[in-house]
Amino acid sequence: MGRPSAPLLSVDKIADAAVRLIDQGGPFTVQAVARQLHVSAPSLYNHVQGRDHILELVRARLASRAGLAAAEASDWEQAVELFVRAHRRLFAGHPRLIPLLVGQTIRDPGVLQAYAHLARVLERAGFARDELLTVISVLDAFALGSALDSAAPAEVWHSDDEDFAALLAETAAPRAEAALDAGIAILLDGLRARLRTDQEPISD
Amino acid sequence: MGRPSAPLLSVDKIADAAVRLIDQGGPFTVQAVARQLHVSAPSLYNHVQGRDHILELVRARLASRAGLAAAEASDWEQAVELFVRAHRRLFAGHPRLIPLLVGQTIRDPGVLQAYAHLARVLERAGFARDELLTVISVLDAFALGSALDSAAPAEVWHSDDEDFAALLAETAAPRAEAALDAGIAILLDGLRARLRTDQEPISD
DNA sequence: ACCTGAACACCGTTCAAGT
DNA sequence: ACCTGAACACCGTTCAAGT
Numbered sequence A, B: 001m002g003r004p005s006a007p008l009l010s011v012d013k014i015a016d017a018a019v020r021l022i023d024q025g026g027p028f029t030v031q032a033v034a035r036q037l038h039v040s041a042p043s044l045y046n047h048v049q050g051r052d053h054i055l056e057l058v059r060a061r062l063a064s065r066a067g068l069a070a071a072e073a074s075d076w077e078q079a080v081e082l083f084v085r086a087h088r089r090l091f092a093g094h095p096r097l098i099p100l101l102v103g104q105t106i107r108d109p110g111v112l113q114a115y116a117h118l119a120r121v122l123e124r125a126g127f128a129r130d131e132l133l134t135v136i137s138v139l140d141a142f143a144l145g146s147a148l149d150s151a152a153p154a155e156v157w158h159s160d161d162e163d164f165a166a167l168l169a170e171t172a173a174p175r176a177e178a179a180l181d182a183g184i185a186i187l188l189d190g191l192r193a194r195l196r197t198d199q200e201p202i203s204d
Numbered sequence C, D: 001a002c003c004t005g006a007a008c009a010c011c012g013t014t015c016a017a018g019t
Helices: A011-024 A030-036 A041-046 A051-065 A076-092 A095-101 A109-125 A129-151 A162-170 A173-199 B011-024 B030-036 B041-046 B051-065 B076-092 B095-101 B109-125 B129-151 B162-170 B173-199
Strands: none
Touching (some): A011 A030, A011 A051, A030 A051, A051 A076, A051 A109, A076 A173, A095 A129, A129 B173, A162 B109, A162 B129, A173 B173, B011 B030, B011 B051, B011 B095, B030 B041, B030 B051, B051 B109, B076 B109, B076 B129, B076 B173, B109 B129, B129 B173
């Protein structure tokens, strides 16, 4: 009781504990984070603004670890690939994070910079300005979806249909890597075709 | 107090009230659903197994309304387009539903049938079996992402970056429809390219 | 069979009290 | 400045009591 001589907590420690907790699998509560740190729940509020803030810290932390911002590529195709792979790395080890972050507004400047950078690269490459957000959403959603599926397809679909259940069982984690490559190829092919249309709109 | 002469509730009434509540915007709680129906919260448990069950009912209800299961198409390209558009319709009017359903296992037989059907169509078209789930995930994620963005891009990204903020402001709802078409075109082009590779793997 | 109020074990968050 | 315990207004869910 009372103030400790050296602080027990810090923003970094809280973020780390939150990541650990999420990976462990239990429900994500402020109280559980506090328990990880052997501290009472209200203590966290000296360093952090609340539950949502903790999740935003986790996003920032994992994004920098996954090298999301470092995606400085020369050409747009490489930029797309790096963006997707970084995003996928971000979530791949932490599938339980996805439902926690979907629907939460992204506020972390570092993460937003990565999005803004990709938007600029795509625009410079010749993509129509009002398509940029769609393209980014597709990439974003794809990385997220494939991370979720590769980690736990059974958690997404629960089928009694024999054929579909077999398909689910069959698609195991090792194959998911190849599936990611295939998915990226699909997206890049599609985007290349799109770019041609954007650049030569009246070519015939 | 006591049992009413005619039942006040039904599974359908609960599902409808839940949809209304979600669209209204407040937090989704069992108590709030009960309030919509002028009934106490425990009453719902006579018809429904709990909060998650209610959400699954909502998914089923909106899926059938959006015509997800009706996506019986002749060729795979049409099947893909119908699937994406139905999915997008499902969420487009109810963006607040997305964070509630992501991360929840899909159990509704009708919805699962739509996925299984699409898987079969794609397999028959020549897609590699271990890619089917990836392809479906991409489509799924795309429909979801585009519905979320078109409804409320400001809820997804909150940027102080001038350029990016401008891009967000600029991408208004009316354009989102065109963006959906573009996105579908991107996906179909990419998938066509993929299909060629799958079918002629040793062509050179 | 179907609704109610009371109760239980939780939440996230606030705040006065302590050092 | 930083941690604590008590307190507040909520949750989802269970259950005996009522008709």
